[in-house]
Every structure is written in structure tokens, then in C-alpha cells.
Amino acid sequence: xxxAEELLKTHGFDVILLDVMLPDQSGFQFCSELRxxxxxxPVLMLTARGDVTDRITGLRIGADDYLPKPFEVAxxxxxxxxxxxxxxxxxxxxxAVFEFGDVCVNFDNQSVYxxxxxxxxxxxxxxxxxxxxxxxxxxxxxxxxxxxxxGYRSLPYTRTVDVHMWQLRRKLEADPQEPRFLxxxxxxxxxxxxxxxx
Numbered sequence: 001x002x003x004a005e006e007l008l009k010t011h012g013f014d015v016i017l018l019d020v021m022l023p024d025q026s027g028f029q030f031c032s033e034l035r036x037x038x039x040x041x042p043v044l045m046l047t048a049r050g051d052v053t054d055r056i057t058g059l060r061i062g063a064d065d066y067l068p069k070p071f072e073v074a075x076x077x078x079x080x081x082x083x084x085x086x087x088x089x090x091x092x093x094x095x096a097v098f099e100f101g102d103v104c105v106n107f108d109n110q111s112v113y114x115x116x117x118x119x120x121x122x123x124x125x126x127x128x129x130x131x132x133x134x135x136x137x138x139x140x141x142x143x144x145x146x147x148x149x150x151g152y153r154s155l156p157y158t159r160t161v162d163v164h165m166w167q168l169r170r171k172l173e174a175d176p177q178e179p180r181f182l183x184x185x186x187x188x189x190x191x192x193x194x195x196x197x198x
Contacts, residue, residue, distance in 0.1 A: 014084050020047035026151035035062035036130050042083040057144045137194035139185045
């Protein structure tokens with residue numbers, strides 16, 4: 001994807017067409033990285049995988065539309081035109097900084113501070129935290145995190161997500177044993193608690 005990344009840095013595009021099944025990483029993962037870098041270009045995901053879980057995952061990570069294969073070219077062109085109109089009317093806005101408790105997350109430079117002190121997060125930890133924050137107040141499935149952060153196309157049994165969550169809690173929560181923000185939804189996944197809601 002290095003060539004695509006270089007083109008995005010040097011050229012302006014109206015719409016990004018992104019296939020889920022890429023040769024070196026998943027489209028979910030690439031889209032998530034674009035949004036983490038505050039790339040605002042509308043993304044239309046194309047994929048042969050058309051089940052509901054994949055569509056929800058694509059939209060949650062920041063895709064603007066999702067078109068399963070096979071599709072008619074006329075429909076693809078119509079969706080592209082709709083995205084261009086929508087972007088021209090009210091382009092995507094993303095806050096560069098998000099704060100919770102004594103933690104400050106800067107999405108522009110992918111830095112995290114707690115009580116004014118820098119916190120070292122691995123790339124996977126930052127991506128996982130970013131995805132949970134973007135979907136705060138909603139349950140995020142473990143399978144979805146494996147798709148988005150690790151780029152798994154098949155979903156083997158693994159404790160990877162749980163281990164990374166434990167690390168995030170240890171670094172960011174006042175009491176990792178009783179987390180205020182990074183909560184577990186037993187048997188399902190995780191929830192970033194939106195404490196701004198009553």
C-alpha cells in the first residue's frame with residue numbers, strides 16, 4: 001500500500017475506492033489508518049464479502065459507503081457521484097484531539113498523554129483505542145477489532161485483543177481492575193463508555 005499512501009500525500013482525490021481484500025493488508029485496516037490520519041476523502045468500499053457484519057465494520061471504521069460484488073457499473077458511478085455531492089456540501093469533520101479522564105489523545109500525530117506525561121502505545125494499541133473512541137457508546141465486537149486492527153481475513157481463536165485491552169487499561173485507566181472507560185461486554189467485545197451521556 002506504500003504507493004497508494006504516497007499518492008494520497010501528493011494528490012487530491014474526490015473519492016477513494018477501496019477493496020477489502022488487498023494483497024498486503026485488509027481494506028478495513030487501511031481505511032482505519034486513513035481516518036486516524038484525518039484523511040477526509042470519502043471512501044467507498046468494494047468487496048465480495050457482503051454479509052451484515054462486514055458492512056457494519058466498514059461503516060464504523062469510517063467508510064462512507066459499501067458496495068458488495070458483483071455490482072452494476074451504473075450503480076457504482078451513481079454512488080461515487082452521490083459521495084462527491086455529499087463531500088462538497090458538508091465534508092467530513094474529525095476532531096484532532098479527544099480527551100477522557102486525565103488522558104489526551106492526539107489523532108494528528110498519534111500521541112497520547114496522561115496527566116501531562118507522554119504514554120507510549122504500540123501501533124496496534126493506538127489503532128484499537130482509536131476505533132473504540134470512534135465508536136464510543138457502542139459495543140465493538142472482538143471479531144471487528146481483529147478485522148480492523150490486525151487485518152485478519154479469517155478469524156482464528158486468539159487472546160490478542162484481550163491482551164492489548166489489558167495493556168491499554170494498565171496504561172490509561174486509574175484502576176485497571178475497575179475500568180471507567182475501557183469496559184468489557186462479557187462474551188461479546190468491548191465498549192468505550194461515553195461518560196458525557198447522562
